Amino acid sequence: MRDRDINVFKKDCAKQSIKGSDKGSYIIVGFLARCMSIEVGSLGSINFQKGYYVYVGSAMNSLSKRVKRHLAKVKKAHWHIDYLTPHLTKMKPILITIPEKLECRISRAISVIADGKVANFGSSDCRCASHLYFFETDPFQNTNFLEIIDSYNASYGKIEGFL
Numbered sequence: 001m002r003d004r005d006i007n008v009f010k011k012d013c014a015k016q017s018i019k020g021s022d023k024g025s026y027i028i029v030g031f032l033a034r035c036m037s038i039e040v041g042s043l044g045s046i047n048f049q050k051g052y053y054v055y056v057g058s059a060m061n062s063l064s065k066r067v068k069r070h071l072a073k074v075k076k077a078h079w080h081i082d083y084l085t086p087h088l089t090k091m092k093p094i095l096i097t098i099p100e101k102l103e104c105r106i107s108r109a110i111s112v113i114a115d116g117k118v119a120n121f122g123s124s125d126c127r128c129a130s131h132l133y134f135f136e137t138d139p140f141q142n143t144n145f146l147e148i149i150d151s152y153n154a155s156y157g158k159i160e161g162f163l
């Protein structure tokens with residue numbers, strides 16, 4: 001089922017990918033070095049386990065600016081993810097510059113392979129159960145995760161240049 005989905009995504013990418021476009025979806029991967037309870041705006045206090053967190057979002061304007069903001073440690077909390085990022089280390093952004101709202105599709109694909117999810121996190125504006133996933137081990141060492149991001153022609157190696 002998942003393999004077939006990936007093939008569909010590959011076709012879409014070839015058709016719709018526009019190089020250099022500053023809009024699309026992004027994934028932020030980060031590591032939480034110890035278990036902690038964090039107050040997340042309207043969701044209240046959440047117990048986060050030690051491990052890797054993968055957040056999926058999109059920005060139809062200024063994608064690079066949005067991702068830069070997520071990587072900043074000091075900012076005014078606006079989105080759910082803003083409460084978590086100050087505690088994360090080893091943060092890595094992944095950019096998917098396909099100018100179509102794919103974040104929920106990407107989120108669903110990741111939900112299948114993740115070790116857990118944080119209920120209702122980042123998904124107030126859609127029907128997804130969450131946009132934040134938990135991985136016990138580094139997702140960049142997980143072939144299923146790499147297959148998903150590769151299927152979107154995501155850039156993560158050359159991220160410095162883009163930002």
Ligand SMILES: [Zn+2]
Pocket residue numbers: 103104107123126127128130131
């Ligand atoms: Zn969604």
